[in-house]
Amino acid sequence: MSTGTVLVVDDERTLARAIKAFLEASGYEATVADDAEAALPLLGSLRPDVVFTDVRLPGMDGIELLRRIREFDPGIPVVVMTAHGSIQGAVEAVKLGAFDYLKKPLDLEELKLLADRARETSALRQELSYYRQQALRDQPFSDVVGQSAAMRAVLEQARQIAALQDTPPVLITGETGTGKGLVARTIHASGPRAERPFIEVNCTALPATLMEAELFGHERGAFTDAKESKLGLFEAAEGGFLFLDEIGDVELALQGKLLKAIEDRVVRRVGGVRDRKIDVRILAATNRDLAHESERERFRRDLYFRLAVIILHLPPLRERGDDVYLLAEFYLRRFSTKYGKPVRRLDPAARDLLRVYPWPGNVRELSHVIERAVLWSKGAELTPEHLSLTMPGGAAPRRSSPDALGPELPVAGEPPSRRAAEPALTLDQMERSALEEALREAGGNQTRAAQRLGISRDTLRYRLKKHGLSG
16 A cells, blocks of 8 residues: 655666665655656646655756745655755755755665655645634634624625635725734635735835835845845745735835736846746735825826725724624633733623724724723723723713713713713714824824824825814
8 A cells, every 4th residue: 555655856767766666665656757857747647745856957956846846836845865065955955945855875764764754744734734724614704803784794705705716916995903904814814825825015114215125026236235135025925925015105116016016927036137927816905095096196097906806895993883892802802811810891881982982093993992901900890991091182982872872971070061061072073183182292293193093194194184184
């Protein structure tokens, strides 16, 4: 009975035949190829459990063969064989992903042990992959919390996207803090490419001068500090997903090259002379209205249409109704476990407060509020005092529907007669007040004001213009 399939690639025919005979006597099915060109077509028909290849081969060498095998299937273990004088080649191969290496003259018993270990490792990977996929099928998108109609629609669309083998570009839109990155990571983890890379690029954090080299890589000597060639993030994401977070912040000058890479599936390193083919799926996210930005020529229209093959819009937390309770309880469990706190529930007044607060920072703000509350709590219950939430301008959150939610929460130090006389603030009034207060506290500095509100500077500018305010 066969214990596995082995492909041996070596131009020393006598040695290759000896390896084949020894492995077959040990229960393996072994096939020999004299060079890399003969080996490559065998990968599809044999689907070998392990490949043994010499580093020095006529034509394509063993290092390039290793690269080709990893492009074909990175799960196939490759063991390189090398003479003592070319040990550096073996070290390079291991850095590139080889399973192990053997020095010549070979010890056939050691070779068989490596074959056994490689086959067992491959089987364990396959088993782990199976159980991961099974868990995702049993509980798909379990990390994305939400039962509102808006979120159910989003999750259904995301599940359909995740099931695709050849995923078109997806543009995930929504305000800062709505969970765009989580949805992107879950699409990757729930799909057929879950075992392949997921590379996240924060387009806001990368300086424009470095972004091209980071995305596309560079060759040695391409610029002053380029002392060696470097793989770009597109190449690093080979076979998987590249997530371009805050794509709206990419400089116009770079957007054309980004469009070419996405459309043609090729990249050229900075300082390079040849294109490199890539197999990468693109997810992008933004809190901007890119359609509007493209009309104003602040974002390339052709790139927008290429990214927006599928648009997935995440609603703000204030539009998700009772999801705020589900999310608060989710974070309560997480942080009480993390910090070893006995707190287990929210009291009714705290729940009411969560429901009427406008959440300008969305889910991210809610998680920070619950984490802080859990840290300061001492009992089993969180109260409004633990949440420390106030409306913009220092007022306590007021309810737009007092009959539905019970009596209004008091504001500390405010006379009851005054509370009863004041009308509830509208959402626009709350937002305007929040902007004014943030600017005042930041001394008019828009960057600091945006940080205080948990939004991007561009979002702040948009909202200032909406309310007729000047920063």
